[in-house]
Amino acid sequence: MASAETSTPDTGAIADEYDTIVVGAGFAGMYMLHRVRQLGLSTVVFERGSDVGGTWYWNTYPGARCDAESLVYNYAFDPELRSDYQYRWPERFSRQPAILDYARHVAERYDLRRDIRFDTAVTRAAWDEPARQWVVETDRGHRVRARFLISAVGCLSDSQVPDIPGLNTFRGDWFHTGRWPREREVDFSGKRVVQIGTGSSGVQAAPVIAQTAAHLTVLQRTPQFTIPAWNVPLTPEVVDASLERMQQMTAQLGDTAKTRRLWEIFGTKKTFDDSPEEREAFFEQLWQSAAGAFPFGYLDTMTDPAANEEAAEFVRRKIRSIVKDPETAEKLMPRYPIGTKRQIVDTGYYETFNRPNVTLEDIRADPIDRITPEGVVSASGKLIEADVIVFATGFDAMTGPLFGLNIEGVEGRKLQDAWASGPQTYLGIAAHGFPNLFMLTGPGSPSVLSNVINSIEQHVNWLTTLLEHLQEQHVDRIEADLEAQARWTQHCTDTANETLWPQTDSWYMGANIPGKPRVFMPYLGGNALYQTEIDEVAQKNYEGFECRSEQAGRQPV
Template identity: 75%
Template sequence: MSAPTQEASSTGDARDVPATADVVIIGAGFAGMYLLHRVRDLGLSAVTFEQAPDVGGTWYWNAYPGARCDVESLLYNYSWDSGLRSDYQYKWPERFSRQPVILEYARHVADRFDLRRDIHFDTRVNRATWDEASRHWIVETDRGDRVRCRFLLSAVGCLSDSQVPKIPGLKTFRGDWYHTGRWPHRDIDFSGRRVVQIGTGSSGVQAAPVIAETAGHLTVLQRTPQFCIPARNAPLTPELVDTSLERLKDMMIQMADRPTVRRLWESFATKKTFDDSPEERQAYFEQLWENAAAAFPFGYLDTMTDPAANEEAAEFVRGKIRSIVQDPATADKLLPSYPIGTKRQIIDTGYYETFNRPNVTLEDIRTDPIERITPDGVLLASGKLVEADIIVFATGFDAMTGPIFRLNIEGVDGRAIQDAWADGPQTYLGLAVHGFPNLFLLTGPGSPSVLSNVIQSAEQHVDWLIALLDHLRDNGIDRIEAEPDAQARWTTYCTDMANESLWPRADSWYMGANIPGKPRVFMPYIGGNALYQEEIDEVAEKNYEGFQLNGATNVAS
């Protein structure tokens, strides 16, 4: 059957979309909501388009079983309103929140700040075209809307373009199939069903243990094994919240007292791997295994730069996998070979233990690839048919660039952003693109985004961008564009910084390696939020160095 459709909007959108606005915002996830709030404070008119029926972005769409944030609840929330944070901090039920809880928080924010009245739901932007004569963007949607705006602000997210692999025969499958990134908002009954899960990235690692609890049989088709670190999730009691808040406060003070943090991997480590004896390393790795969660690869200063140091951490985790998984053959299939930390660091709850269940099977599709999907299941190259009533695609996203390309943005002289980025994304500060004036990308390529707490990154971008828009208005500037030399320098800088590390050595979605034909370019900025903040602040202090700013024309807005 075809992929499940989403429910109709219940937001009461009256489709009263104005023909003109100062700003069009695309996306009503955490970045888009905060951006809308700040744009309003600036006194600018704004129209926001959101393709989902509700706010929340990734936390609306990713409603699959086991979906959970890998950033602690006390950090994964807005910091810009102290009342909102203090009111909510004792309401988080767990250390790592589940998808429904985060979605409810997003809805609470939308209601508390009356954001919905400027958001048009169930609406996809089909095209955005720059009109040089009037210095406006013309934005068109699948609902027939056509809005002219001075500034186009993309908050579409980095992981919103879900990818179902082009496997022959999917249309012939007689059962149901779902993608974790477009999960229906209703319960799926796996009881007694034969389930095939394709993919073992973060969503697959989270989904498999939950599906296995009720499925008649779960077969996991794995192409690449993952390094998973225990989440050690726990209920957040008031006492634990108080303790955690003190810990986080102390950590912030410590980081503020340190010299400038020069790289992401130096964020909290204090020593190198081989500064410790083998016994000391083992003891320290045990501490990290118990407490560090997603920060495990950053426990030593050199894990992400020295292959020998990285192998020490990687082999420790492989040893844990061998000790957890009872069947040696299955354990061997689960042992990763790439440098630890160079793919998204996954934290799990019972993932490896899932393969000890009698109703779970692991198939290695790197050695026995998928041939096709049949009416009855998934046929492997060896001729083995994995029978299925339900197929779950946990196959990820066309990360970072995919959501932007779907907007069909055409800049100066009608040049498509796909053509401008044919050899990989190029931005200035991860925010602007030469040839696309008055367009800004939140948490895009060339920014910390996916290598950080993305809400923190979103706030960082929004605050800087609002200051910029205020500056432009105060100085009568109606056109701003990244200079080509500044963009080239920033892109080279980001690439060179990444090449100092081991990150580019893995075939990860950071590199675009999960999408056939996509340029193999490391897309995020790897320096971390602290260094990035210094750099964007310096640009602003130098009168927005690297941007070409032009005064207002005589064309009416």
């Protein structure tokens, strides 16, 4: 296994032209590289970090861990890789170092680093119509051409620090959880820490920071529903029991999984099929074991407001029972439908507010006004003194990382202009006006509402088959049909509108970014139904795509 201090080798020179350029060397970029190599395509991967891992390279903040179970948050494409590694995972929900170690292990096992150019960010990608190529520029001065451009930049990689006046005057240190320092350890011992934000990274960071800080003040705008991880070491006995449980669940679903939407995957009955006593017992069972799947225990939690309120009120009762101070407990009460924001899994989050060195401030009631050299000042004039400020303020999700590549399609149209009213994709993988561009886990795919590695493998496997088909047919230009794109985007919207998700301001809706269109961006059909959808497109000769070759002009694939 690679150590956490693996050094990056010299990865060689850059050619002028490739068959394929991949942007990003996280789990999506690594697997895409592996598969295009199998097709015999010349490929280079540009990665702005100094090593593989993507999210797990950058997110090294205190408490960072995955909210999907280790035994499923890994590649399935190679049964030997999975079986060799499954007994190495240290915990049910692994911490960042263990996941980064796994990514490095994969890079070594398949000799991936030789085709990756690290410390290199793509600054512009422009479509050259006459040449039918993408021209990609980097911050290292490269200007490289390729027939196909594949984005593997991830959905949560564009860190957002809020524009708060006076930040540059602060005399202490400040950090964003998504860009935590790698060159040194951040020591909170004896310091007054202000944490801004209580999303997933904030919920994970606060309990750890509180252990050593002299005082931690958490500035909360929106309370979160978070479910205990009940994390345990993965002994061989626990691994065997977990694998058996997962196999039983898969067998129970059988072929019905192919038609079930995300919110229907785990449930077998509706909320009010049970008596109040039965519901309470079932919610307790979910609380003790379901982790992030808690909102999906009943079939109708995500579609029926009354059913959702039953689940939400159960969690509120748990908060009241855990948090000793009634006023603090009330501040922690979420009032939106449970599950409609990212479902967080925690280790001791609510308990943290019982510590004498932790304070919770409601910045919806008293917003942040400015930052001074001494700390954070609220609109009421209250100064919260700080030696360190931690921004747990999230990301410009899904579209932000793509816009950061400065993609220009047909006739120089920028992707952000084409998506001015919200992202428009076909299958979450392609966009009209941007030929030969493919987006792994893009808007309009299950992506962030799935086990993301499953979604990555779905996209990469499907795209690999498509690229092979294009080679065989000598097709050099493929583009999503405008009408097919409109139908798919509407299908995603209609699916979301069957649920409660769009009723909540969340980063799924772009609500955390000022001025961003309010559009529900992921596809809520879930991985199984999505696989059925994309397989059908392939079986119908890639219906919904327009293709051209030098010999035949425009034609279906």
